[in-house]
Amino acid sequence: MKRIVLLCILFTTLTAAIGCMLEARNMKTSTEPAGAPVVSAVTAKKTKIQVAILLDTSGSMQGLIEQAKSRLWNIVNTLTTLKYKGETPDIEIALYEYGNYKQYDGDYIRRITPLTVDLDLISKELFALTTSGSEEYCGTVIQRAVKELEWGNDKADMKLVYIAGNEEFTQGSISYKTAIAKALEKDIFVNTIHCGSEDIGIRDFWQDAALRGNGKFFNIDANATVRAIKTPFDPQIILCNDKLNDTYIGYGAVGKERKVNQTVQDRNAGSISSANYTERAVSKSKAIYKNTSWDLVDKVKEDKDALSRIKKEELPEELRSKSPEELKTFITQKEQERSLIQKEISELAIKRQIYIDEQLKKEGENKGDDLGNAITESILAVAKVKGYTAE
Structure with missing residues (x-):
């Protein structure tokens, strides 16, 4: 009898303890102490647009490289x-070359840049390309781009491969x-740009590749020269670009070199045409140019x-004697100055685009069949499918 009573008491005590534990757990999950930090279970990620451009740099493709140089900033613009649900996505671009006899990894393929927001780097590498060779392994370069690059995994990310040859x-x-x-498994659209006639592109499976890749x-x-439309607004935008460059302050081991490269890439753009220089200046007024x-x-x-983490010796020499407050004030002034210049460029860019659209309308909107037009046309088409809107 005593044993039964003891078991009953033990059971009652255990049940009460479990009840208290469950109640405490429920209170912990449903409420937090006053002043406790709110921790989000999911960190919001910014939507990405990622574009990998795979260029045939074999012996016959110098014209293609020239078109890429001419159209980079137009593509960027x-x-x-594009916006996704009202927000501006991050934009990353990667470059590959294939078909070149420089014996890259034994398959004539080189990853020139990873997916990057560094547009000056993309420009620098484009202008350094040369042609040589004639072995073009399209399947291999696509597979390498798919495997090697750090593609986003958000459903809303827009991921595009363009292969030209x-x-x-x-x-x-x-x-x-x-x-x-493999590209489709990562929701990557594969687009093909055949440098030649349509019938040969179909015969040589460029069309089939695009169809399989959900692309265009x-x-x-x-070999066509990219048409450049000059506008009355170009000189003013170019003047703004010069002022804009003065707001950049190089720091660290690469600061001076990269600031010089900024100017070099301005000159490279200008070597194509004044219109191309203007397109680059417009790109530099956008949030993408970071x-x-x-x-x-x-x-x-x-x-x-x-x-607080940048050492004095990492600053430009003319700023090293400034106090932390003076330095902060100086940088704030430069930021405000830059913002005003970028706003002026943006306003001029709108007028410039209206002028260009009117010129194209007068001439029947014959934009030509070049690399840039092919890429921009398909970007807008895929954007519509993915739920993006264009301003």
Whole structure:
């Protein structure tokens, strides 16, 4: 009898203890003590637009490279018009070359840049490209881009591959069908740009590759000169660009070199045409043109505590004697100055685009069949499918 009573008491005590534990757990999950920090279970990620451009740099493709140089900033400016649910996505671009006899990894393929926001780097590498060779392994370069690059994994991310060239799509040991299947697993759209006639592009499987990759198939004249439309607003935008460069403050080991490169890429754009120079200046007025790795203004804008971690010897010599408060004031002034210049460029860019659209309308909107037009056309088409809107 005593044993039964003891068991009953033990059972009652255990039940009460479990009840208290459950109640405490429920209170912990439903309420927090006053002043406790709110921790989000999911960190919001910014939507990305990622574009990998795979260029055939074999012996016959110098014209294609020239078109890429001429159209880089136009492509960038098209990308900056896109928004997802009202927000501007991050934009990253990668470059590959294939078909070159410089023996890159034994398959004539080189990853020139990873997916990057560093547009000056993309420009620098484009202007350094040369042609040589004739072995174009389309399947291999697609597979490498799909595997090597850090693609986003958000459903809303827009991920695009553009491969441009002129030989049979079936060359190499890796089938383009296998490579494209891998791309689709990551929701990457594969677009093909055949440098030649439509019938040859179809015969050599460029069209089939685009169909399999949920992308678009284009034919362009790789040797055509990209048409540049001058506008009355170009000189003023170019003047603004010169003022804009003065607001950049290089810091760290690469600051001075990268600031010089900024000016070099201005000159490279201008070597194509004044219109191309203007397109680059317009790109530099957009949020996409970020240089946090070397520019103090962009760095402090991104990280307000950055100055506390930057050593005096990493600053330009003329700023090393300034106190922390003086330095902060100086950078704030440069940021405000930059913002006003970028606003002026943006306003001029709108007038410039209206002028260009009117000129194209007068001439029947014959934009030509070049690399840039092929890429911008498909970007807008895929954007519509993915739920993006264009300003």
